[in-house]
Amino acid sequence: MSYPAVARAAMEGLDGSLIRTVFAEGAGLEDVIPLWFGEPDVVTPGFIREAAKQGLDAGRTFYNSNFGIDELRAAIAQYQSGLGRSVRFDGVCVTASGVNAIMLACQALLDPGDRVVLPEPFWPNLAGISRVLGAEVATVPLRLRGAAWSPAWSVDLDELLAALTPGTRMVMLNAPANPTGWMLSRAEQEVLLAHGRRLGIWILADDVYERVVFDQPAAPAFLDIAHADDRLVSINSFSKSWAMTGWRLGWINAPSTLMPALGKISEFNTSCTPPFVQLAGIAALQQGEPFIAATMARYRAMRDLACARLGSIPGVSVPVPGGAMYSFFAVEGCTDSLALARSLLHGAHVGLAPGRAFGPAGEGCLRLCFAVAEDRLQAACDRIADHLAHTGGR
Amino acid sequence: MSYPAVARAAMEGLDGSLIRTVFAEGAGLEDVIPLWFGEPDVVTPGFIREAAKQGLDAGRTFYNSNFGIDELRAAIAQYQSGLGRSVRFDGVCVTASGVNAIMLACQALLDPGDRVVLPEPFWPNLAGISRVLGAEVATVPLRLRGAAWSPAWSVDLDELLAALTPGTRMVMLNAPANPTGWMLSRAEQEVLLAHGRRLGIWILADDVYERVVFDQPAAPAFLDIAHADDRLVSINSFSKSWAMTGWRLGWINAPSTLMPALGKISEFNTSCTPPFVQLAGIAALQQGEPFIAATMARYRAMRDLACARLGSIPGVSVPVPGGAMYSFFAVEGCTDSLALARSLLHGAHVGLAPGRAFGPAGEGCLRLCFAVAEDRLQAACDRIADHLAHTGGR
Numbered sequence: 175m176s177y178p179a180v181a182r183a184a185m186e187g188l189d190g191s192l193i194r195t196v197f198a199e200g201a202g203l204e205d206v207i208p209l210w211f212g213e214p215d216v217v218t219p220g221f222i223r224e225a226a227k228q229g230l231d232a233g234r235t236f237y238n239s240n241f242g243i244d245e246l247r248a249a250i251a252q253y254q255s256g257l258g259r260s261v262r263f264d265g266v267c268v269t270a271s272g273v274n275a276i277m278l279a280c281q282a283l284l285d286p287g288d289r290v291v292l293p294e295p296f297w298p299n300l301a302g303i304s305r306v307l308g309a310e311v312a313t314v315p316l317r318l319r320g321a322a323w324s325p326a327w328s329v330d331l332d333e334l335l336a337a338l339t340p341g342t343r344m345v346m347l348n349a350p351a352n353p354t355g356w357m358l359s360r361a362e363q364e365v366l367l368a369h370g371r372r373l374g375i376w377i378l379a380d381d382v383y384e385r386v387v388f389d390q391p392a393a394p395a396f397l398d399i400a401h402a403d404d405r406l407v408s409i410n411s412f413s414k415s416w417a418m419t420g421w422r423l424g425w426i427n428a429p430s431t432l433m434p435a436l437g438k439i440s441e442f443n444t445s446c447t448p449p450f451v452q453l454a455g456i457a458a459l460q461q462g463e464p465f466i467a468a469t470m471a472r473y474r475a476m477r478d479l480a481c482a483r484l485g486s487i488p489g490v491s492v493p494v495p496g497g498a499m500y501s502f503f504a505v506e507g508c509t510d511s512l513a514l515a516r517s518l519l520h521g522a523h524v525g526l527a528p529g530r531a532f533g534p535a536g537e538g539c540l541r542l543c544f545a546v547a548e549d550r551l552q553a554a555c556d557r558i559a560d561h562l563a564h565t566g567g568r
Numbered sequence: 569m570s571y572p573a574v575a576r577a578a579m580e581g582l583d584g585s586l587i588r589t590v591f592a593e594g595a596g597l598e599d600v601i602p603l604w605f606g607e608p609d610v611v612t613p614g615f616i617r618e619a620a621k622q623g624l625d626a627g628r629t630f631y632n633s634n635f636g637i638d639e640l641r642a643a644i645a646q647y648q649s650g651l652g653r654s655v656r657f658d659g660v661c662v663t664a665s666g667v668n669a670i671m672l673a674c675q676a677l678l679d680p681g682d683r684v685v686l687p688e689p690f691w692p693n694l695a696g697i698s699r700v701l702g703a704e705v706a707t708v709p710l711r712l713r714g715a716a717w718s719p720a721w722s723v724d725l726d727e728l729l730a731a732l733t734p735g736t737r738m739v740m741l742n743a744p745a746n747p748t749g750w751m752l753s754r755a756e757q758e759v760l761l762a763h764g765r766r767l768g769i770w771i772l773a774d775d776v777y778e779r780v781v782f783d784q785p786a787a788p789a790f791l792d793i794a795h796a797d798d799r800l801v802s803i804n805s806f807s808k809s810w811a812m813t814g815w816r817l818g819w820i821n822a823p824s825t826l827m828p829a830l831g832k833i834s835e836f837n838t839s840c841t842p843p844f845v846q847l848a849g850i851a852a853l854q855q856g857e858p859f860i861a862a863t864m865a866r867y868r869a870m871r872d873l874a875c876a877r878l879g880s881i882p883g884v885s886v887p888v889p890g891g892a893m894y895s896f897f898a899v900e901g902c903t904d905s906l907a908l909a910r911s912l913l914h915g916a917h918v919g920l921a922p923g924r925a926f927g928p929a930g931e932g933c934l935r936l937c938f939a940v941a942e943d944r945l946q947a948a949c950d951r952i953a954d955h956l957a958h959t960g961g962r
Contacts, residue, residue: 211631
């Protein structure tokens, strides 16, 4: 008898990333404009990198608390207070990225078989993390609605509430959303919070794009309105707001009663994050507002450019996102977004993410990350327009 | 009806670290000699820190592959080849620490209810990770055997094999072991590998102390003798060999057939590790041998000192470890190692880890990390001897 060295069967049912499928195909191609990943195209600001270098020079290379160094936890609480949120120092758990924060929270909260509800299209890792831990994922579709000249992604709140049945363990709400830029209004948050309280459903608020918004300093957050003992975990990250994708630094805001479990879970996952990386995080929080303002001015211009250019292509429906850094647009007649993304890659040398990567409700769409320099974005839009004119989006 | 914001019930059954319990009690005390954690007492060598700083200057701050940057994967394969192991570049997965490597491997391999076997005393996270994922942990006790003047921790191989019943999913073998310094001989590894092959049992070899050995360049490893398609995952870390505990960098060697699952799991956990941290890892691997040699000369002297000093205390039984950086010694008459560790902390201002932190088989023992400067170690041994002379170890 022979035993092949393969993973548990449950792994087979977990999708690999379709974005990475397209990315892998582009490996050998020259002159590709890569807009497939959600990553700012600039190096982390110098003052943040300098803070890490100073930490290295100072010998900050040792283990530290499962919850992060006190200086960073305090800086996070102070930063969030500056956004008008009442955040407790001892309710902050530093994590090794936003995705790691979600993994830790889910390990603390989800039992196998638990029901998790997720608006769709969704960031694939939200479903992946739930499934790898054995939870059952139910989705509620967002819909592209509104007049042809101003479509918008929106959720039917009654439909979402109906999906949050008694016994549901968690709803994951990523708003501003990747990939759609969909946002939750304060009124919708109030209703969802009340519903969660009534039924004991945890809200996992993935707030990593809260500062990547175009018409306000920060997106409305559940943290603004929740009580300290509500079943709410807020996920955050340094990646998007401060161009720190590669640093793998994030945090969780959680009720104090959840912290002992998060401490154990942190210990079992990465135990802590590098002290010199955490010092860089402090610099970002305390000196980063001018960078965020400049970045958002740039993103706003790129968003407007992308929406105008893509919107002028016949058969393309382009909602204008209120947050995040993506245009998630529908192509008339497209029934296989993976094939279309491949066709655009090979035929037009533009790297986009296929909508289906974000769940079946994303089929027929493509995601373009507009966090790039203007000339690159213009060139990409030229290529997409040319390609769709010739192929008709199939 | 009200819903308290607490973790899933399974979290309650997971022990917090008893080492951290003692550590927390010492927070307010002055003049404590802290030997409770497994951490070298020196800052990471300058050439390693410089490599990270150069990466920061070069703008290496972006996302990278789920498996790590190619340069580091290649450097790991080359380093391991230098130890006489045939390691494939594409069987290396870079991770955010050794503990993270274990978590990733277990997420890929363990279903809820799976049986995991573990020699005891064990590093608590091995059991914790298994349990948090719903696996059932069975233990096989190591025993302190041999003449009174040269006791040694050893496993009864037949007893271990008998515990590896048909249907067992995994055996976790940390050798050189934390806390005992116990090692596996090549002959024992051959028997265990053959047994695992026969029954399809995965071997998770926690090799993080493989270079922290006193009588050879590296401990014998399953990787030396396994086939490429064996059910073997080897866990490694930069923490101990290169004094990089705070950096959170490690790796997995796995069969190529397991890599797609590890890629998905990596994506869901931290997605990647910082490129500039990985560049530091390359410097460690390529230029770190003199540091390892000097460190091991120092540790050998400290081990010999600790064993001689502790062994001269009446009623204390001190095995001489072949690897790792701990003295795990038995105190005659001690039936509550947590109480004894507390008593030593408050009465003698020495911070040790209670043996029970490593499972019931560690009761009656204490763990002392000897990776410290000689004057500190001498002072700690003075204090321990005085305290035990006055209290009799209770």
